Structure formats: structure tokens, C-alpha cells
Amino acid sequence: QVQLVQSGAEVKKPGASVKVSCKASGYSFINYGISWVRQAPGQGLEWMGWISAYNGNTNYAQKFQGRVTMTTDTSTSTAYMELRSLRSDDTAVYYCARVHYRKLDYWGQGTLVTVSS
């Protein structure tokens, strides 16, 4: 069965960077994309961007351009999302989701990133 397993919770100081991983199993990794979506505490869902596992093409939401990098490692079927220059309002649960014909069909369990001095 399709599974996306994300890395554990992180606590970072303002100005630092965080890199979240998302390990896929149960499907052919390179045939799908991965989107990243975040959810601040008690808030709604915010799309951050997408990466093709096939060729590494990316499409970032304008809000995160210049501060986010999404990558994949096809040898381990793992996607990564790095967010730099962290601020307190980046505190959120970060989700990866498989993209299949534009639908985000399977989601990881989420990774809580807390930014606090």
C-alpha cells in the first residue's frame, strides 16, 4: 500500500533552516510528484510547492520563492523540503503528499516544525 513516512518533529531558532524528509513506499516513486502543504496551529492548509520525482522539476508558491528548496533522492524514494530563514510564523505541521494527475491522493503523517527563540 502507498505510504509516505515523514521525519520527526523539529525545534529551530529564528533564522535557522529546517529540512524535512518524506520516504515513499508501495508505488513507483519516479512516476509521481510530491507536493508540500503546511498547516499552522489551528489554521487551514497552505500549499508550498511541488516537485516531479521523474526529472526534479519544481514549482514553488510565490510566497516561498527564494526560501524553499524541494529535492528528491530516487535511490531511496525520498523527497525533501528545506525551508530557510525561519520565522516564528513558520511554526506549522508540514505535510508531503503524492501527486497523481493533479490530485494529492496520499499524505504523510506530518512533521511539526516549531520556530522559537
Next chain:
Amino acid sequence: DVVMTQTPLSLSVTPGQPASISCKSSQSPLHSDGRTYLYWYLQKPGQPPQLLIYEVSNRFSGVPDRFSGSGSGRDFTLKISRVEAVDVGVYYCMQTLQPITFGQGTRLDIK
């Protein structure tokens, strides 16, 4: 960006009764390929979102047939024919014309 507006923001439903959630988009999620990229998700407490409906009206694998989606243009609806206790959570609509945007969510609880 396409703004997705959901109504109501919350609803309380007696088990066995129907429920309906509206989602209005500021622009149609109809793509030039003829498909309408409008989706519905349920986020149960403490869990990631789970896909219910894709492309307006198609139930995703394993989704009970009490869930149905409809609509066209800029107006879309998710209906639950008979609400069950397991349906509690926050429902989101989403469109995937670039950039992807979500509605603000509708919280459903049981009376």
C-alpha cells in the same frame, strides 16, 4: 490566486441526517484540457487530510458512497447523505490550477 470560499464554516448534524457544504471559487477550476480540478478532503482530528472526491464528483478509492460531489463553473457542493460519527472533522475544498489553493475549511461535528 484563486480564492476558495466555503460555507458554512461549521455545522452540527444529527447522525443519519444529511449534510451539505458549499465551495465557491473566484475563478473556474476548469482547465483547458476539459477537466475541472476541484477536490474535497476530510481532515479528522490529529490526522492528515484524506482525499474524498476528485475532479468534482469522483469518489476516491475506499470512500463510502454516502459522500458525493457536484457542481460546475465556480460553484461546487459536497454532500453527505447520512452523517455518521466517523465523519467528524474539517472538510476542505481545493483547486489545482496554479497555484494550488484551499478553502478555509468547514468543521462538522455531531449533535
